[in-house]
Amino acid sequence: MGEKYFIQGNIACAEAAVIAGCRFFAAYPITPASEIGERLSELLPAVGGKFIQMEDEIASINAVIGASWAGAKAMTATSGPGFSLMQEGIGYAFMTETPCVIVVVQRVGPATGQASKGAQGNFYQSRWGTHGDYSAIVLAPNSVQEMFDLTIKAFNYAEEYRTPVILLADELTAHIFEPLEVPEKIEIKERKVAVDYSEPFFDSKDPLKAPPMPRLGIGLNVLVTGSTHNEWGYRATSDPMIHRKLVTRLYYKIEGNAKKICEYELDINDGSKIGIISYGCSSRSAYGAIEILSEHGLKISHLRLKTLWPFPDWAVKELSSKVDTIIVPELSLGQLVREVERASYDKTKIISLTKVGGGELIRPQEIVEIVRRL
Amino acid sequence: MKHYAIKYLREEVIPTPFCSGCGNGMVINALFKALTELGYEDLRNFVFCSGIGCAAWIPSPHFKADTIHTLHGRAIPVATGIKMMRPELNVIVISGDGDLAGIGLSHLIHAARRKLGIKVIMVNNMIYGMTGGQVSPTTPRGIKTTTTPYGNIEKPLDVASIMATMKVPYVAKWTTYHMMPLKNSLKKIINTDKFSFIEVISQCPTNYGRNLGFRKPFEMLKWFKENSIPISKAKNMKEEELEGKIIVGEYLNQIE
Numbered sequence: 001m002g003e004k005y006f007i008q009g010n011i012a013c014a015e016a017a018v019i020a021g022c023r024f025f026a027a028y029p030i031t032p033a034s035e036i037g038e039r040l041s042e043l044l045p046a047v048g049g050k051f052i053q054m055e056d057e058i059a060s061i062n063a064v065i066g067a068s069w070a071g072a073k074a075m076t077a078t079s080g081p082g083f084s085l086m087q088e089g090i091g092y093a094f095m096t097e098t099p100c101v102i103v104v105v106q107r108v109g110p111a112t113g114q115a116s117k118g119a120q121g122n123f124y125q126s127r128w129g130t131h132g133d134y135s136a137i138v139l140a141p142n143s144v145q146e147m148f149d150l151t152i153k154a155f156n157y158a159e160e161y162r163t164p165v166i167l168l169a170d171e172l173t174a175h176i177f178e179p180l181e182v183p184e185k186i187e188i189k190e191r192k193v194a195v196d197y198s199e200p201f202f203d204s205k206d207p208l209k210a211p212p213m214p215r216l217g218i219g220l221n222v223l224v225t226g227s228t229h230n231e232w233g234y235r236a237t238s239d240p241m242i243h244r245k246l247v248t249r250l251y252y253k254i255e256g257n258a259k260k261i262c263e264y265e266l267d268i269n270d271g272s273k274i275g276i277i278s279y280g281c282s283s284r285s286a287y288g289a290i291e292i293l294s295e296h297g298l299k300i301s302h303l304r305l306k307t308l309w310p311f312p313d314w315a316v317k318e319l320s321s322k323v324d325t326i327i328v329p330e331l332s333l334g335q336l337v338r339e340v341e342r343a344s345y346d347k348t349k350i351i352s353l354t355k356v357g358g359g360e361l362i363r364p365q366e367i368v369e370i371v372r373r374l
Numbered sequence: 375m376k377h378y379a380i381k382y383l384r385e386e387v388i389p390t391p392f393c394s395g396c397g398n399g400m401v402i403n404a405l406f407k408a409l410t411e412l413g414y415e416d417l418r419n420f421v422f423c424s425g426i427g428c429a430a431w432i433p434s435p436h437f438k439a440d441t442i443h444t445l446h447g448r449a450i451p452v453a454t455g456i457k458m459m460r461p462e463l464n465v466i467v468i469s470g471d472g473d474l475a476g477i478g479l480s481h482l483i484h485a486a487r488r489k490l491g492i493k494v495i496m497v498n499n500m501i502y503g504m505t506g507g508q509v510s511p512t513t514p515r516g517i518k519t520t521t522t523p524y525g526n527i528e529k530p531l532d533v534a535s536i537m538a539t540m541k542v543p544y545v546a547k548w549t550t551y552h553m554m555p556l557k558n559s560l561k562k563i564i565n566t567d568k569f570s571f572i573e574v575i576s577q578c579p580t581n582y583g584r585n586l587g588f589r590k591p592f593e594m595l596k597w598f599k600e601n602s603i604p605i606s607k608a609k610n611m612k613e614e615e616l617e618g619k620i621i622v623g624e625y626l627n628q629i630e
Binding site for chain 2: 023024027050052054055056058059060062063064065066067068069070071072074088089092194217219220221222224225226227233234235351
């Protein structure tokens with residue numbers, strides 16, 4: 001048994017970052033993510049790490065990129081408006097294969113919206129936010145425990161695949177106080193570091209693996225650019241083949257590992273005709289509804305996503321093959337539901353249950369009501 | 375015998391893609407002369423950060439060093455992250471006026487406020503050269519550019535004066551006409567670990583010089599010479615006398 005705590009989701013995230021090896025954090029204050037930076041401003045100096053509050057979110061993500069190339073595991077944390085500002089930097093991190101973690105605590109948008117209220121409106125932004133062809137790893141915690149566990153996982157994926165990883169939380173999960181058990185054994189992945197020229201810094205023979213990453217300042221004359229580049233980082237902005245090779249490799253490096261990256265809870269109840277697909281805070285509403293319905297003898301199957309991107313089409317298909325109806329509750333006007341519609345079989349009826357504003361969760365009773373009307 | 379600068383260059387990317395007559399090569403020459411005179415045999419322990427634009431191509435990919443070619447305007451935040459994690463490295467930002475005085479100005483001001491030991495060289499050609507000659511925040515008044523066909527109505531930003539107001543340890547402004555003093559300023563900032571800023575007014579014959587009617591790059595250099603006033607002399611001059619003049623020299627020097 002590990003140590004037990006009763007703490008806030010954002011604090012669990014900060015503590016996990018340090019355990020994962022994070023030694024650089026740059027961010028700009030924003031509700032409802034600020035506690036992460038506040039906690040890390042205390043924790044990082046104590047372990048020889050660096051904390052800096054930057055002048056804006058654009059500077060924050062770029063400082064994280066610099067620190068990562070300097071050899072550090074690095075993170076930033078933000079919410080909707082700040083996440084919008086970071087998009088260009090996220091694209092740069094993807095293109096240059098810069099490992100880093102971006103924590104996004106979703107709040108009500110668009111624009112300033114309702115700063116202190118939870119929402120799930122960044123589902124698609126977390127995948128398609130920056131321009132150009134790319135792929136993204138996005139993890140979605142639904143509890144304080146997962147704010148901890150998935151932060152560790154985010155750092156591990158960032159280092160393993162040499163890519164930015166987004167932890168897509170929400171205000172409710174980030175601000176709730178719950179028990180946290182820190183596991184006794186935690187798997188931490190370290191960066192595969194290039195120390196010579198035996199392997200290119202920006203290409204890999206195995207398309208499923210990231211190339212080793214050099215660190216600045218050790219005499220390797222590293223060339224880093226966000227422009228299309230060849231395997232040693234030289235700019236090549238006219239050659240169609242170099243671009244195709246680079247971008248498809250970066251894309252496949254993530255999409256090709258989807259089965260390894262995707263984590264979800266798929267609870268199929270034999271004989272159930274109704275399924276629910278949820279993530280984050282809305283999964284808590286789903287659990288509540290399933291409990292009420294089981295008390296009435298009605299079995300419900302449930303797919304709860306912990307990895308949002310790459311999207312686990314196969315898990316949706318599996319549920320879709322077993323049930324007649326899938327209900328998708330979410331705190332947006334319907335984003336996750338579109339992926340569910342795309343990935344499920346035509347025979348399955350998809351019902352979207354949406355709610356936006358005020359940080360109000362979907363009440364379990366609202367899901368129960370839909371089931372009752374079926 | 376090899377040219378003295380070869381030791382600092384990636385030979386496979388020479389010649390540079392810069393237009394003939396561009397001031398970028400002169401800035402490279404001044405920097406490499408400074409490095410040679412200081413006894414650097416290579417660029418180990420240097421990290422060069424640049425943004426987007428012609429001046430950002432000075433280090434990337436030409437310098438045989440660690441070079442990080444960042445997003446437009448973001449060289450300073452990237453340099454900040456590097457310098458914080460590796461304070462022992464000599465982190466130098468080289469970028470243009472569009473990058474540092476336009477889209478990335480707030481980062482420059484905040485870096486100056488933090489006084490982290492990064493060194494900034496702003497190559498100011500007073501125009502957006504790479505995109506075809508649009509007005510920049512440092513284009514003088516009245517100049518016709520591709521986006522000011524009736525002449526620029528905005529006042530240019532004097533970045534060196536802003537840096538001097540912020541009392542950063544070292545501020546200097548030169549032009550590509552002032553090669554010797556520029557080299558001497560570069561020698562000072564290379565060997566300091568304090569925040570420093572050098573602005574180099576540089577000629578862009580292709581997209582700026584032609585708007586002023588200069589047929590040859592040298593005519594622009596002559597114009598720099600004739601329009602420059604040493605800061606010691608400028609202190610005793612009236613504002614109207616200084617209109618349109620380039621005030622050159624060390625604005626601040628607290629590193630020696």
